[in-house]
Amino acid sequence: MTGVRTALVIGGGIAGPVTALALRRAGIEATVHEAYETPADGLGGWLQVAPNGLEALRILGAADTVEASGRPIRRTIIADGRGRKFGAYTGVPGLPPGRALRRSELYRLLHDHAAAQGVRVEHGRRLDGVEETDDGVTARFADGSTATADVLVGADGIRSTVRTLVDPEAPGPAYAGLIAFAGRADLTVPGPPDTMHYVFGRRAFLGHWTGPDGRTVWFGNLPRPEPMTAAQAREVPAAEWLEVLREAYADDVPGGDLLRHTEAAELSAVGALEILPAVPRWHRGRMVLAGDAAHAPSPSSGQGVALAVESAVQLARCLRDLPDVPAAFSAYERLRRDRVEKIAASAARTNSRKASGRLARMLMSVTAPIAMRTFATPRRMFGWMHGYRIDWDETVTP
Incomplete structure (x- = not known):
């Protein structure tokens, strides 16, 4: 065990409460610090929580409420603007369906679950700077207040302030x-x-x-x-x-x-x-990135929520099992980087198809049906993505 007992989680969106929940399950007391004065109720459109995201939420005890609130999506039909169907996916065999729901509803469910588990969220705490020592890290906020803990997790989104503190040269979205x-x-x-x-x-x-x-x-x-x-x-x-x-x-x-x-x-x-382009550095000293602050593959991936929950769980496991903070952060990045960058690359290809011109769309209408009838099966296309599972009880090794 790293000896980490407390954590500051910067950012109170989706990644913030799930990171705090995962750390709490690992025996680490985590407080969420959100820049805005009020909760983000009512903001955002609709999203899907993919099967791998539901399984990661299950580790945190939050899957049942999300499944009960969301609309199960068991089938996906792909078509062109004339109404001609390229094909249909019925999901990866053996996996539960993803759930579609409003982002604001997911936000409320996760914050309510975190509060019920004892996670505290402090609003109006906009991060202004960080000071590190050998023993801990202190966050300075714009209102003049401070908070100190063993580690600080940047879960503050695609325009992360923590990312710029970890690496001033880090890319933006x-x-x-x-x-x-x-x-x-x-x-x-x-x-x-x-x-x-x-x-x-x-x-x-x-x-x-x-x-x-x-x-x-x-x-x-x-x-x-x-x-x-x-x-x-x-x-x-x-x-x-x-x-x-x-x-x-x-x-x-x-x-x-x-x-x-x-x-x-x-x-x-x-x-x-x-x-978000590949972020060269995910951690420095006692600071580490999670969720969209580390990896934001664009909404076209359908994986934003799922990846945030997976990373929260893996970060908590590493801090639970490894002997010191540098080893834990390095193992966390090793467990996550290849996967999230592969999903980001897949989302970039989807974005390219969405933004393609008329000729490319015509070509896709010819090639897509052939692909979906032959090699582009649900298991081959999405099994590696949606079938990802984390064994919470397995010990992380360096």
């Missing part, structure tokens, strides 16, 4: 060439409610499924040369975005109908899809 939107249409697309649809339309990508109330939940990725932050995207009136999106999806099935039945009040402009 890169724009993927797509602006993301989410909405809900007052329309039910025929088909089973546990089916996700991915549609590579004539001008833009659209995903959709049936929400709990029978209306269709959708998310779209619109190619755009210039990046736009979420704040900038929200400054544009929803009615203006609806005009742009209705034109982009006008000739697509069912995109045209879904956008015509979406009201401005049901539209969310999420902002630029971003991907």
